[in-house]
Every structure is written in C-alpha cells, then in structure tokens.
Amino acid sequence: xxxxxxxxxxxxxxxxxxxxxxxxxxxxxxxxxxxxxxxxxxxxxxxxxxxxxxxxxxxxxxxxxxxxxxxxxxxxxxxxxxxxxxxxxxxxxxxxxxxxxxxxxxxxxxxxxxxxxxxxxxxxxxxxxxxxxxxxxxxxxxxxxxxxxxxxxxxxxxxxxxxxxxxxxxxxxxxxxxxxxxxxxxxxxxxxxxxxxxxxxxxxxxxxxxxxxxxxxxxxxxxxxxxxxxxxxxxxxxxxxxxxxxxxxxxxxxxxxxxxxxxxxxxxxxxxxxxxxxxxxxxxxxxxxxxxxxxxxxxxxxxxxxxxxxxxxxxxxxxxxxxxxxxxxxxxxxxxxxxxxxxxxxxxxxxxxxxxxxxxxxxxxxxxxxxxxxxxxxxxxxxxxxxxxxxxxxxxxxxxxxxxxxxxxxxxxxxxxxxxxxxxxxxxxxxxxxxxxxxxxxxxxxxxxxxxxxxxxxxxxxxxxxxxxxxxxxxxxxxxxxxxxxxxxxxxxxxxxxxxxxxxxxxxxxxxxxxxxxxxxxxxxxxxxxxxxxxxxxxxxxxxxxxxxxxxxxxxxxxxxxxxxxxxxxxxxxxxxxxxxxxxxxxxxxxxxxxxxxxxxxxxxxxxxxxxxxxxxxxxxxxxxxxxxxxxxxxxxxxxxxxxxxxxx
DNA sequence: ATAGGGTTAG
Numbered sequence: 323x324x325x326x327x328x329x330x331x332x333x334x335x336x337x338x339x340x341x342x343x344x345x346x347x348x349x350x351x352x353x354x355x356x357x358x359x360x361x362x363x364x365x366x367x368x369x370x371x372x373x374x375x376x377x378x379x380x381x382x383x384x385x386x387x388x389x390x391x392x393x394x395x396x397x398x399x400x401x402x403x404x405x406x407x408x409x410x411x412x413x414x415x416x417x418x419x420x421x422x423x424x425x426x427x428x429x430x431x432x433x434x435x436x437x438x439x440x441x442x443x444x445x446x447x448x449x450x451x452x453x454x455x456x457x458x459x460x461x462x463x464x465x466x467x468x469x470x471x472x473x474x475x476x477x478x479x480x481x482x483x484x485x486x487x488x489x490x491x492x493x494x495x496x497x498x499x500x501x502x503x504x505x506x507x508x509x510x511x512x513x514x515x516x517x518x519x520x521x522x523x524x525x526x527x528x529x530x531x532x533x534x535x536x537x538x539x540x541x542x543x544x545x546x547x548x549x550x551x552x553x554x555x556x557x558x559x560x561x562x563x564x565x566x567x568x569x570x571x572x573x574x575x576x577x578x579x580x581x582x583x584x585x586x587x588x589x590x591x592x593x594x595x596x597x598x599x600x601x602x603x604x605x606x607x608x609x610x611x612x613x614x615x616x617x618x619x620x621x622x623x624x625x626x627x628x629x630x631x632x633x634x635x636x637x638x639x640x641x642x643x644x645x646x647x648x649x650x651x652x653x654x655x656x657x658x659x660x661x662x663x664x665x666x667x668x669x670x671x672x673x674x675x676x677x678x679x680x681x682x683x684x685x686x687x688x689x690x691x692x693x694x695x696x697x698x699x700x701x702x703x704x705x706x707x708x709x710x711x712x713x714x715x716x717x718x719x720x721x722x723x724x725x726x727x728x729x730x731x732x733x734x735x736x737x738x739x740x741x742x743x744x745x746x747x748x749x750x751x752x753x754x755x756x757x758x759x760x761x762x763x764x765x766x767x768x769x770x771x772x773x774x775x776x777x778x779x780x781x782x783x784x785x786x787x788x789x790x791x792x793x794x795x796x797x798x799x800x801x802x803x804x805x806x807x808x809x810x811x812x813x814x815x816x817x818x819x820x821x822x823x824x825x826x827x828x829x830x831x832x833x834x835x836x837x838x839x840x841x842x843x844x845x846x847x848x849x850x851x852x853x854x855x856x857x858x859x860x861x862x863x864x865x866x867x868x869x870x871x872x873x874x875x876x877x878x879x880x881x882x883x884x885x886x887x888x889x890x891x892x893x894x895x896x897x898x899x900x901x902x903x904x905x906x907x908x909x910x911x912x913x914x915x916x917x918x919x920x921x922x923x924x925x926x927x928x929x930x931x932x933x934x935x936x937x938x939x940x941x942x943x944x945x946x947x948x949x950x951x952x953x954x955x956x957x958x959x960x961x962x963x964x965x966x967x968x969x970x971x
Numbered sequence: 972a973t974a975g976g977g978t979t980a981g
Contacts (some may be wrong), residue, residue: 416978431972434973435972437972460973462973469974472974495973496974498974499974501974504975533975535976538975561975561976567976569976573975599977600979604978605978631978634977634978636977636978636979637979660978664978667978667979667980670979671972700980733974767980771976
C-alpha cells in the first residue's frame with residue numbers, strides 16, 4: 323500500500339508547517355516529504371529514535387535522562403533533529419549539556435547540528451561561540467554560520483567569516499557561495515562581488531544552478547544588469563529561481579518593458595512560474611501601468627490556485643493602484659486573510675498618490691488600532707506625503723511632530739524632512755519651509771530643494787525660489803526639469819533677463835535630460851509617445867487634431883505657457899515645441915481613439931509640465947472628459963477643469 | 972547537517 327501523509331501524523335504536521343512557510347515552494351516540500359518517507363522505511367533502532375521520528379520531544383528528552391551516559395551518537399542526532407524542526411532552543415541546550423557530559427569531544431557533525439539549531443532559533447551569538455570553540459570544523463559548520471549572517475542581513479559578519487574560513491584553508495563549496503553572494507553589497511565593501519565571482523570561477527561553480535542564480539542576482543542588485551544577463555545566459559539549466567531572478571532584476575531597475583518581454587520569452591521556452599515570478603512581473607506591470615496585463619496575471623494566479631501568499635497580494639494592491647484602479651486595490655486589501663506592514667504601506671501609498679488624504683488618515687488610524695503590525699519608515703512616508711497630496715497639511719505636521727517626539731517608534735529620516743517641506747510649501751508657508759530646511763539636522767538633498775522650489779512656483783515667491791533654485795542647480799545641475807521650474811518662476815514675475823540667463827546656464831551645463839515619454843493603454847496594447855514623436859503610426863492624425871484643439875482651447879481661454887520652453891527660439895516655435903510634449907500627444911490620441919465620455923488615462927515617466935497640466939484641464943472642461951494622468955510623482959484626476967492635485971505637485 | 976529568486980518607499 324502506498325504511503326500517504328495521513329498515515330504519519332507527525333509528517334503531516336511538519337508538511338503543514340512547511341507549506342505555511344513562504345520560503346519553501348512545492349519542489350522543496352516534495353523533496354522533504356520523500357526524504358522523510360524513505361527514512362521511515364528503514365525503521366529507527368531505539369525507543370528514543372522512534373519518539374523523535376514521531377516528534378515527541380518531551381518523551382524523548384525523558385528517555386535521554388534515563389539512558390544517562392549510555393547515550394549514542396544516533397540518539398543525539400535524532401534529538402537535535404527534532405529540536406531544529408520545532409525550533410526548540412531550551413530543549414536543544416539541554417541536549418547540548420548532556421552531550422558535553424557524555425563525550426570529551428563530540429563528533430563534528432553533532433557540533434554542527436548545534437550550530438544549525440542555534441542559528442535557526444535566531445541565537446547567532448550561541449552559534450558563533452559554538453563555532454569558535456569547536457576543536458575541529460568542517461565546511462558545513464562554516465557555511466551554516468555564514469548563511470545565518472547572510473540571511474539576516476549581517477553582510478559584514480558574513481564576509482568576515484568567509485575571509486577567516488579561507489585563511490584557515492577551508493575551501494568553500496556550492497552552498498557557501500550561494501549564500502555568501504547574497505551579502506555582497508557592491509564594489510564598495512571590503513570584499514567585492516567581483517572578487518567572489520573570480521573565486522567561484524576558480525572553484526568551477528559558475529554554472530551551478532544555485533550559485534549562478536545567486537551570482538546573477540548580486541549583479542542585478544548592483545545595477546549591473548548586463549553582467550547579470552551574462553551569467554544567466556551561461557547557465558546550463560534554468561529553473562524558476564534563476565528565471566525569476568533575472569526578470570525581477572530588470573523590473574527593479576525600472577526596465578519594465580524588458581522584464582515583460584523576457585517573461586514572455588522564457589514562458590514560451592517552457593519556464594515554470596510561481597508566486598515570486600508573478601510578484602516580480604507585477605512590479606514591472608505597475609511601472610508600465612498595464613492594467614489589462616495585470617488583470618490577466620491576477621486571473622491566471624486565481625485560476626491556477628496558487629496559494630494566496632501575502633507577497634503576491636501586496637503586489638496586486640500596488641499594481642491596481644498604480645494603474646489607477648483603487649477600488650480593486652482596496653478589494654484585494656480587504657480580502658486578505660493576513661496582512662504585513664507592506665500590505666498596509668502599499669494601500670496607503672495608493673491613496674496618497676491619488677491625493678486621497680482623508681482615506682490615508684483613516685487607514686493609518688485602523689492600522690494603529692490593529693494588533694501585530696507596526697508602522698515603519700515607509701508607512702510614515704506614505705502618510706506624510708498622503709497628507710501633502712491630499713491637502714491635509716496640519717494633520718501631516720502633527721504626525722511628523724508625533725514622530726519626532728518618539729511617539730510612533732520610527733526615527734525621522736531625510737525623506738520625512740522632505741515631506742515636511744512639502745507640507746509647509748503646499749500650505750503656502752514658504753518662509754517657514756525655508757527656515758525648516760536650515761534647522762534640519764541633515765544636509766538637504768536635491769529632492770528637498772526641489773520641493774521648496776516647487777512651492778515657490780505655486781506661491782510665486784521669487785526671492786526664496788531664486789535661492790532654492792540656485793542651491794538646486796549646484797547639487798543637481800544635470801536635471802533639466804529644475805531649470806524649467808526656475809524659468810517658470812522668473813517668467814511669472816516678468817524677469818525675462820533672468821529667464822534668459824537660466825536658459826544660458828542650462829546650455830552651458832550641457833544637460834542631458836531623461837527623454838520624456840507618455841503612454842496610454844488601449845485594447846491591451848500600450849501606445850507610447852516621445853516628445854515630438856514621429857514614430858507612432860497615427861502621429862499625423864494626432865498632430866492635426868492637436869492644431870484643431872489648440873484653436874478651440876484658446877477660444878476658451880487657454881494660453882500656452884511659453885516659460886516651459888527653454889530653447890532660444892521665437893514664440894511660434896515655442897508653441898510648436900509645447901504641442902510636441904509627449905503627454906499632449908498621448909492625451910490627444912486618447913481623445914480621438916476612445917469613445918466619448920470614457921475617461922482618458924495617460925501615464926508619464928517624468929513630472930508633468932505646467933503647460934500640459936493646464937492643457938489637460940481645458941480638455942476635461944470642453945470635452946466633458948475625465949482625464950487621469952499619472953506622472954512620476956502622483957495621480958492627477960482632472961474633471962471639469964479642476965485637478966485633484968489642487969494645482970500643487 | 973549547510974544554499975539561490977519576491978511585495979511598499981526612494
């Protein structure tokens with residue numbers, strides 16, 4: 323009769339446990355299951371071992387006491403095995419003490435089991451003491467300790483220990499490399515990833531599937547995507563993990579199209595996916611704002627009965643909100659049987675980017691009432707920026723001071739200070755924001771000066787704007803957007819001479835601007851427009867429509883904001899350049915390609931320009947269309963000529 | 972006995 327889990331309650335329990343542990347997927351569970359069954363087919367040879375294989379730890383400990391110094395290696399082995407499975411630190415210590423009494427010098431493998439036990443129980447200090455005091459070590463003892471450091475983010479300790487191990491003459495194996503590569507922060511550490519890579523090559527582990535995926539992931543995390551791809555292409559065999567690692571590498575570096583393309587390619591080549599693969603794919607789809615694709619993934623995940631892992635649900639919340647569909651985000655959030663701080667953060671960020679300050683505050687309140695989840699620095703960031711985007715300045719300032727007084731359990735970081743500048747700036751308290759920057763304990767970054775500059779544009783504060791602008795041009799001279807905003811400020815107060823000198827400065831600094839692009843999703847296809855685009859097949863039609871719109875909009879009172887153009891050309895040329903902005907092209911295309919009354923959803927990779935924002939407002943008013951525009955900062959929901967951002971962004 | 976990929980923010 324074939325064995326089944328129900329015949330072995332202790333195994334069924336263990337498997338249950340492993341299933342709930344997200345670090346394992348089906349294949350490793352299966353491996354464990356088969357290994358346990360084979361263990362059972364050759365029955366244990368003592369009463370103590372039978373108790374252990376049934377998971378009856380307390381009874382086995384009693385047996386240990388009865389046997390006294392007659393205990394054998396196998397008995398300790400079985401006991402420690404159970405302690406590791408059940409993560410029992412105290413009981414493990416008892417076995418440890420007993421073992422010391424029995425043997426003058428226990429065998430290496432038993433000492434190594436103790437290291438494993440202590441690391442799994444999060445007692446790294448005990449594990450390290452064990453390692454240091456062992457008279458004899460083997461590669462497993464070293465690796466278990468290195469792995470414990472790596473997995474908990476103690477990169478320096480892990481790398482130090484690796485160096486110590488190499489000095490002692492021990493050769494790393496595939497396990498050592500797979501784990502230590504996850505601790506290589508970049509070429510700035512005292513051991514670089516490249517050094518370890520060369521060691522990997524020398525040891526002939528480069529095409530090992532675990533080592534290889536760890537290696538490619540390390541390169542991806544350092545931003546060296548080409549090297550990562552190189553390692554991936556050299557792997558003799560691919561599996562879920564290596565495929566997911568390279569896809570998520572592209573996604574995390576913002577190469578969203580690349581990630582999607584590679585996913586499709588690997589899928590057609592027979593790649594298996596699991597929930598991690600889909601979570602990474604969803605990150606890419608969030609960036610692309612590809613709602614239809616995202617829904618497909620959701621449907622697929624639902625149908626294929628992939629267990630509802632929190633991580634995957636979190637990505638779905640994020641995907642829906644970044645695609646502009648907060649209702650689905652919330653539905654996903656509400657349906658979750660358990661939530662982590664990331665689930666809350668993703669939802670808060672969603673409301674925040676849509677400018678829904680009330681909802682942000684309500685959700686934050688529920689979060690604080692919920693047991694078992696603590697706000698972290700991202701939570702506060704989301705709440706503060708939510709208050710700013712949602713026009714709840716005073717609430718936001720209260721929360722900041724609450725945090726600064728230590729009432730929230732999160733230390734203020736530079737980004738939080740940035741949010742305060744935003745809050746004050748939006749409220750028109752520009753002088754106060756400027757003073758705040760000067761009293762901050764941290765050196766202001768480009769983002770902070772940029773935030774102050776933005777406030778000065780909206781509240782027409784030329785003096786502070788000039789100050790902030792010049793600070794900003796010093797820290798971040800390559801960003802063309804900064805010159806444009808400073809130019810906006812000068813232009814609004816008629817200081818044309820200064821407008822010219824800003825333009826001059828921009829030319830001198832040879833600014834390389836990230837090319838602006840906007841896109842719109844129609845019938846599951848993304849239509850992308852670049853500034854002054856000539857590549858889209860319906861580009862002529864779009865441009866003709868723009869000219870027609872311009873006439874209509876001007877009659878309604880639209881005046882092109884020429885200070886958004888910093889090229890030295892005449893006014894007619896400037897108007898033409900403005901019409902070539904990618905978001906206007908995408909918006910106009912949306913207007914002609916979708917039926918009347920349907921909302922137009924446009925996405926842009928940079929911050930939306932003042933003139934385009936104004937253009938969209940007139941479109942929404944004249945054509946009675948809702949325009950939803952996501953820029954790299956937030957959503958603008960434009961309805962009947964007014965925008966949810968309150969013209970502050 | 973020891974191992975690799977993941978979600979929010981920037």
